[in-house]
Structures are given as structure tokens and as C-alpha cells.
Amino acid sequence: MTAQRDGAWDSLNRRTFDLLVIGAGIIGSRIAYEAAHAGLKVALVDAGDFGGASSSGSSKLVHGGFRYLPMGDLGLVWESQRERRALMSHVAPQHVHRMPMVLAAYRGGPTGPAMAGAGVLAYGALCGFRGTGVGLVGARGAQRLVPSLRTDGLTVCGLFDEGQTNDARLVFATVAAAVDLGVIALNHARVTDIAFRPGRPAIASVRGSVGEGLVEVGFKHVVNAAGAWVDSVRRLEDPFCDPVARLSKGVHLLLDAAPEWRAGLIVPVEDGRVAMAIPWQGMLMLGTTDTAYEGDPGGCSVSDSDVAQVLAEASVALPGDMLQREAVRFSFAGLRVLPIGEGSTASAHREHLVSTGPHGMVSIAGGKLTTHRRIALDVLRRIPEPGLAGVRLVDDALPEAAGGLEDFDGDIDPGVALHLAQIYGCDSFEVLGQRRRHANAMERIHPDGPDVWAQAYHAVEREWATTVEDVVRRRTTLAVRGLASAAVRARIAEAINAVD
Incomplete structure (x- = not known):
């Protein structure tokens, strides 16, 4: 156990908190941040890794909700546009970057040229065309941004x-x-059990990783932000409660490099x-993909039919020779949490749902990465705590700051330097500090990738990584590049044990 983890575990065991947040994805972590900023004593726990489920299984887009226009969710689109601007401009500019998107509609597709063009313009109009880059573009212009774009049957391109x-x-x-x-x-x-005691702080039983045992955590209020497990946590308060959420599986594939692309591509x-x-x-x-999922959230995986569907749908706009199965380096599946409702998951509205249980547990189901700050505020306003009266959104920047390549030592491999700067910003210098403690810190973990051993040591010492999967999947790019071989995983396990 690292000193960081040991200190947190000890504090959980000794203190009574104003608020316990169960689930540390993007929404749960923001709830904890906003509550602490309001002066509350907060504990934040997750059965898995921070951001280990839906929050790291997304499309990596902070988007304004273009696909929600046909659903009539104009309020959600407007709010998403506002939050995208805030995150890119001042809240997290080191984490959220501009990505131009080309909308390509094809003859025989579900969206005709008039509808596609009108949709792009309406999308921009909802935010006054501020910072949207909205417009229509010809086939040649689109191919300059997306060189692989097929133009046969192309009817309209929006940008x-x-x-x-x-x-x-x-x-x-x-x-x-x-x-x-x-x-x-x-x-x-x-969290394995919760004892609610009228007039006294409730007690949550929290079990740690192997060898850490069980602690009892006292708290006044509790938020259930467990994502796909939201109904499982609700049953800790009320074993007979009806479910409030249904799940939808979304699959993504990572293919060989396309460095000449200057924009993303979407096709109805x-x-x-x-x-x-x-x-x-x-x-x-x-x-x-967007398909109903009814199994154990922990067992969600990518099937052969999922891969075939994603490749087939991409072939509408991309040539088949770049969409061969052997080009797939990595695949992952994430679960969207949607309110219970009729119809397909694809047609379901993306609004979030906040509910309060019989003992005051506030549960959040659904929502979007883009609007996670607004969702956190909505949740906190449901908690009867004087410190949260009139709580308002914290618009401060997250603490990391962007760094430039010119700040690195000249003896660092330029590819590694670019990789570290893009991931860590100015925190790269803390990562580079691992050179003082580990002789192999600047060696590449795998010769075909830019990740170095300093990242693995930093992940364990400073970023709460406790498992090999924590390191290869979320704190390096080894997994997504298809480089997390058995040999690499074994060496990382050794590194984790050495740090511990």
C-alpha cells in the first residue's frame, strides 16, 4: 500500500463525513469537488478505479449534442454547447481541445442533404455561431480534412x-x-452495506483491495453516483426498490494510425x-453502437458482431481496405445509463434523472460527460445540508496547466516529450522527477509506443493506480495501442510491487 493510499484508508476509518459519494466517475468526482468547495467534509469511494467504467469508455468527445437535435432535445443541446465552451476556454483547456468534425451525408442514407445541411446550421444557431466553426464545405474541402473520405454518393458535407x-x-x-x-x-x-440510523450518522461498510480489510465510514448524507451500478447501490438502502435505469452498450474500435487526418468524421x-x-x-x-444491455455491468465486453457492425457502418464513408479486422488494435465497450422508458436505447432521451430514497440517498442516473458539472450541481441541490444552500457552479480551472515542448530537457526523446506534454501538461515535470529514483524511468515500456516507465511509477505513487489494468488502460496508452502484452503486464506488476 502506498503512502497516499494508506493515508486515505486511515482517514476513512477515523472521521465522520458530511457527505459520502459512492462512485468516482466524472460525475461523482465532480460532485465531491463541488461539495468540498462549498465547505463540506467529503469522502469519495469507488469499487473499481477512478473513471474505470463508463467515464473511460466514452467517445472522447465533449460535444454539443448534434445527434440530439432530431430528438427535439434543444435544451440539452444548448446546455451542452455552453459547457463545451466553458471546458475548452477556462475550466479544463489542457484536457479539452478543439476537434473539427465533418458531417458527411450519402445518397440513400437516413438523412437527406437538405436535412443534414439545415441540421448543421441549426446546431450553430443554438449557440449564436460562437466558436462553433459551423458551415458547409465541398467534397474537396472535406477531403483536405479527412483524406480517406469516400466521395461517391456524397450529397452534402457540413463542418x-x-x-x-x-x-x-x-x-x-x-x-x-x-x-x-x-x-x-x-x-x-x-461499499458493501449501509446502516441508516435515525438522528445519528449513518455507517457505510467499505471493503478495500486484497489485504486491506473492512472499515466503517460515518456520514450525514450519501450520493449514489455508481453509474451502471446505480440500482445495485440503491438496493443497499431499499432492497425492494424498483429500478430507475436501463443500460445501453457502446462499442469503439482503435485502428492503425491515420496521422494525416485533421478532423473527425460523423455519418448519419x-x-x-x-x-x-x-x-x-x-x-x-x-x-x-447503441444496443440494450441487461447483464452484469462488470461483464460488458465487445463481441464479434459488435466489431462487424462498427466496421460496416464506417464503410459507408471510408474505403474497405482500411477497415480490415486485422487493423483493429484495441476495442472497448462502455455502458450508457438511461432512464427507464419505452422504445430503443438509441431513441432514448439523454437527460439525467435524480431520485431520493426513503433514507435520503440521492441517486443520479444518466447524463453526459459534457454536462457533468451541471449534473453535479443538480444533485447537490437535492441534499438538505445548510452548507449547500444556494450552491453555485464553481468555474475555477482544474489545477493542471498546459506545458510546452520547449520546457523539456534536450536529452529527452522528442516523441516521448510530445507524448508527456499532451498527457500531463506541466505535470510532466513531476513525472520526469522519477528519473531521480528509477534508472529506467525514461525507457519506453514497449518499443512501439511512447509510454515510459516514469509514467508507471508516477501512476502508482501519485495517481492511485493499484492494478496492472489501472496502469495500462487509463494511465498510459499501452492498452489502446494494442501493446499491453502478457510480458508488459508482468513487468508492470513487478513495478507496482516495487513501489508498494
């Missing part, structure tokens, strides 16, 4: 800006900001969905 983020790192930054405000945060810590497909192809970490990310 607009969205934001792109490393979703896992946005969660880590939010958790770090919450910890800076005094939040006690612990991942791989499962059936059921009101869009297929996407987006440059990501020097690769091309394809997505996404």
Missing part, C-alpha cells in the same frame, strides 16, 4: 467544431482537484444514430 478529451485524465484531474480541497478519495474500495446511420471516425492518440477511433 463544425467539437471538443476532444482524454476522458480518464479528465476524471483524474477532477479527483486531484477534489483532494486538494480536502476530499478523502479511495478507489478499489467497495439507422435509428437516428451516427457513425464516427475520430483521430485519437495517433490512431483512428471508430464508433459507436
Whole structure:
């Protein structure tokens, strides 16, 4: 156990908190941050890793909700546009970057040229065309941005800006900001039972990883932000409660590099969905599906039919030779949490749902990465705590700041320097500090990727990583590049044990 984890575990055992937040994805971590900023004593726990489920299984877009226009969710689109601008401009500019998007509609597709063109213009009009890059573009212009774009059957191309983020790192930054405000945060810590005691603080039983045992955490209020497990946590308060959420699986594929792409691509497909192809970490990310999921959230995985569907839908706009199965480096599945309702998950509205249980547990189901700050505020306003009366959104920047390549030592491999700057910003210098403690800190973990051993040591010592999966999937790019081999995983396990 690292000193960071040991200190958090000890604090959970000794203190009574104003608020316990169960679930540390992007929404739960922001709830903890906003509550601490309002002066509450907060504990934040997650049965898995911080951002280890839906929050790191997204399309990596902070988007204004273009696909929600046909659903009539104009309020959600307007709010999403506002939050995208805030995150890109001053809240998290080091984590959310401009990503131009080309909308391509094809003959015989579900969206005709007139509707597609009108949709792009309406999208821009909802935010007054401020910072949207909205317009129509010809086939040649579109191909300059997306060189692989097929033009046969192309009827119209629209252009607009969205934001792109490393979703896992946005969660880590939010958790770090919450910890800076005094939040006690612990991942791989499962709430197994809650005892509600009238007139006295409730007690949550929290079990840690192997060898850490069980602690009892006292609290006045509790928020259930457990994502796909929201109904499971609700049953800790009321074993007979009816479910409030249904799940939808979204699958993404990572393909070989497409460095010449200067924009992402979206193509309308059936059921009101869009297929996407987006440059990501020097690769091309394809997505996404939207199918009902009824199993154990922990067992969600990518099937052969999922892969076939994503590749087939991408082939509407991209040539088949770049969409071969052997080009797929990595695949992942995330679960969307949607309110219970009729119809397909693809047609379901994306509004979030906040409910309060018989003993005061406030549960949040659904929502979007883009609007996570607004959702956090909505949740906190449901808690009868004087310190939260009149709570308003904190518009401060997250603590990390962007750094430039010119600040690095000249003896660092330029590819590694660019990689570290893009991931950590000025925090890269803290990562580079691992050179003082580990002789192999600047060695590449895998020769075909930019990740170095300093990142693995930093992940364990400073970013709460406790498992090999924490390191390869969310704190490095080893997994998404298809480089997390058995040999690499074994060496990382050794590194984790050495740090511990």
C-alpha cells in the first residue's frame, strides 16, 4: 500500500463525513469537488478505479449534442454547447481541445442533404455561431480534412467544431482537484452495506483491495453516483426498490494510425444514430453502437458482431481496405445509463434523472460527460445540508496547466516529450522527477509506443493506480495501442510491487 493510499484508508476509518459519494466517475468526482468547495467534509469511494467504467469508455468527445437535435432535445443541446465552451476556454483547456468534425451525408442514407445541411446550421444557431466553426464545405474541402473520405454518393458535407478529451485524465484531474480541497478519495474500495440510523450518522461498510480489510465510514448524507451500478447501490438502502435505469452498450474500435487526418468524421446511420471516425492518440477511433444491455455491468465486453457492425457502418464513408479486422488494435465497450422508458436505447432521451430514497440517498442516473458539472450541481441541490444552500457552479480551472515542448530537457526523446506534454501538461515535470529514483524511468515500456516507465511509477505513487489494468488502460496508452502484452503486464506488476 502506498503512502497516499494508506493515508486515505486511515482517514476513512477515523472521521465522520458530511457527505459520502459512492462512485468516482466524472460525475461523482465532480460532485465531491463541488461539495468540498462549498465547505463540506467529503469522502469519495469507488469499487473499481477512478473513471474505470463508463467515464473511460466514452467517445472522447465533449460535444454539443448534434445527434440530439432530431430528438427535439434543444435544451440539452444548448446546455451542452455552453459547457463545451466553458471546458475548452477556462475550466479544463489542457484536457479539452478543439476537434473539427465533418458531417458527411450519402445518397440513400437516413438523412437527406437538405436535412443534414439545415441540421448543421441549426446546431450553430443554438449557440449564436460562437466558436462553433459551423458551415458547409465541398467534397474537396472535406477531403483536405479527412483524406480517406469516400466521395461517391456524397450529397452534402457540413463542418463544425467539437471538443476532444482524454476522458480518464479528465476524471483524474477532477479527483486531484477534489483532494486538494480536502476530499478523502479511495478507489478499489467497495461499499458493501449501509446502516441508516435515525438522528445519528449513518455507517457505510467499505471493503478495500486484497489485504486491506473492512472499515466503517460515518456520514450525514450519501450520493449514489455508481453509474451502471446505480440500482445495485440503491438496493443497499431499499432492497425492494424498483429500478430507475436501463443500460445501453457502446462499442469503439482503435485502428492503425491515420496521422494525416485533421478532423473527425460523423455519418448519419439507422435509428437516428451516427457513425464516427475520430483521430485519437495517433490512431483512428471508430464508433459507436447503441444496443440494450441487461447483464452484469462488470461483464460488458465487445463481441464479434459488435466489431462487424462498427466496421460496416464506417464503410459507408471510408474505403474497405482500411477497415480490415486485422487493423483493429484495441476495442472497448462502455455502458450508457438511461432512464427507464419505452422504445430503443438509441431513441432514448439523454437527460439525467435524480431520485431520493426513503433514507435520503440521492441517486443520479444518466447524463453526459459534457454536462457533468451541471449534473453535479443538480444533485447537490437535492441534499438538505445548510452548507449547500444556494450552491453555485464553481468555474475555477482544474489545477493542471498546459506545458510546452520547449520546457523539456534536450536529452529527452522528442516523441516521448510530445507524448508527456499532451498527457500531463506541466505535470510532466513531476513525472520526469522519477528519473531521480528509477534508472529506467525514461525507457519506453514497449518499443512501439511512447509510454515510459516514469509514467508507471508516477501512476502508482501519485495517481492511485493499484492494478496492472489501472496502469495500462487509463494511465498510459499501452492498452489502446494494442501493446499491453502478457510480458508488459508482468513487468508492470513487478513495478507496482516495487513501489508498494
